[in-house]
Amino acid sequence: MPTAIAVTGADLVLPPTDPQTPPAAVLPGPETRPLDAAVAELRALTERHGHAIVVCPEWAPPATARRLHAVRSLLESDRIAIVRTALPPLGTAVLVRQLRQLSVCEFSPGVLATAARLLAHYVYAGAVLGSVARLDHVPVGLGSHLKGWLPGAHFAVLAGPEPRLVRLGSGGSGAGPAETLPGPAFTTDLVLARGQLTTDWPTADLAPAWRVRAVQEAALPESSPRWWGTGKLVEFAAYLPDLPVLHQLVSSVRRETCHWCRMELIGDRCGFCAAPLPTADPAPATR
Known part of the structure; x- marks a missing residue:
């Protein structure tokens, strides 16, 4: 069985891109599932798959x-990885799907868990917004926050x-040749x-500028x-x-091999x- 990939919400699960991509396990939040049920669920997941990687967004x-963390402690298990990511919701869902794709490969659970940080650097996640007045997760200047209150203003924002x-033109038209979002070189x-x-x-505008191969749509x-x-947005990744x-x-x-738990990474x-990873000791001084 491949390493299990789990998420903290069903909205972070995108449809698979091919028949080989396994599903993700959804772990309900503490407001909907008592602790003993959560422990039993994650125990069953690790027993069935050997290891479980749970993607829990930083937000x-x-x-x-x-x-x-409480469930992992109660299970006293070293077979559960909790992976944090700062990507926005749709970008997180993309990252989860990539981990699902890779879970059927020969990678060890340790390599798969640490691959999340690497893969996140290759996800260009953003949105077109009707206002940035309440945008807290992406650093913007005070001027942009004030302009966010103007009627008809649209903004293209890249989170990572x-x-x-x-700022786009009224109705979301192009930003002009001097204003673009930096896109991927691949x-x-x-x-x-x-x-x-x-x-x-x-x-x-964005898809041609970034020379994307194909565009799909998903539920927000x-x-x-x-x-x-x-809520006035179109999110993209x-x-x-x-x-x-x-x-x-x-x-x-x-x-590498973890010096503590001996997992690959x-x-x-x-x-x-x-x-x-332990830092290398400095070379002794020579006289």
């Missing part, structure tokens, strides 16, 4: 993260990997999720209006769609026990 309610905000697909904003800017994640500060490319990207990174921190 999830604090009670959700506390519940996950490089935060950027540009082939991507684009997924859109429409809220209560009518604009064709993502398909008419339930958490998106809260994350972006408005450009991403690496092909499994061979994802596989090559993860395979190209040097693997890529990067500088274990995905299961969170122990950092």
